[in-house]
Amino acid sequence: MLSLSGPESWEARCTTDANAYVGSFVVAETKSVPEREGSGQAPRERRAHQRKPPRGRCIVKLFRGTLGLGQNLALELVDVSLSGAKLRLSQNLRPGEEVTVELLGQGHLRPVKSLARVIWCRPADQGFLTGLTFEKPLSYADFLHLT
Structure with a gap:
C-alpha cells in the first residue's frame, strides 16, 4: 500500500501477507522532512517553467x-x-x-x-x-x- 500525504511529505508502507511469506511480517515507513528556514539549503522549486523579468519596456x-x-x-x-x-x-x-x-x-x-x-x-x-x-x-x- 502506498499513501501520499501532501506535497511536503510522503509515506510508503510495504506489507506482505503473513501466509505467503513465512517467517516475518514487513512494514517499512519513510518520511521526507521539509527543510527548515536558515538551514542554508534552498527550498525545492515548484514552478514548471523558468521565470524571467521583462526585457525593456513592457x-x-x-x-x-x-x-x-x-x-x-x-x-x-x-x-x-x-x-x-x-x-x-x-x-x-x-x-x-x-x-x-x-x-x-x-x-x-x-x-x-x-x-x-x-x-x-x-x-x-x-x-x-x-x-x-x-x-x-x-x-x-x-x-x-x-x-
Missing part, C-alpha cells in the same frame, strides 16, 4: 473577469514564465479570481491576451504583488518577445 494590463473590460489594475510586470506571471497591481484580488491579462513586449505588433487565475495576492510597497497562472501557456515566441 506594457501590461489586467482586468477583473474574462471580458477584458473595466479598470486596468496593472502597475508593473515583475516577471513572467510560459505558465504565469507576477504583477504589481493597484488593488487587492482574491485567490481563485479570474482575470484577463494583456502583455505587449518589444517586437509584438499587438498585445498577447490571456485569461488567468489569481494564485496569491499580498500587500507590498506601492500596491499589491500578485501571482497568476495562465489558462493556456504563452507561446515560446511570445515569451521571448517579453523577456
Whole structure:
C-alpha cells in the first residue's frame, strides 16, 4: 500500500501477507522532512517553467473577469514564465479570481491576451504583488518577445 500525504511529505508502507511469506511480517515507513528556514539549503522549486523579468519596456494590463473590460489594475510586470506571471497591481484580488491579462513586449505588433487565475495576492510597497497562472501557456515566441 502506498499513501501520499501532501506535497511536503510522503509515506510508503510495504506489507506482505503473513501466509505467503513465512517467517516475518514487513512494514517499512519513510518520511521526507521539509527543510527548515536558515538551514542554508534552498527550498525545492515548484514552478514548471523558468521565470524571467521583462526585457525593456513592457506594457501590461489586467482586468477583473474574462471580458477584458473595466479598470486596468496593472502597475508593473515583475516577471513572467510560459505558465504565469507576477504583477504589481493597484488593488487587492482574491485567490481563485479570474482575470484577463494583456502583455505587449518589444517586437509584438499587438498585445498577447490571456485569461488567468489569481494564485496569491499580498500587500507590498506601492500596491499589491500578485501571482497568476495562465489558462493556456504563452507561446515560446511570445515569451521571448517579453523577456
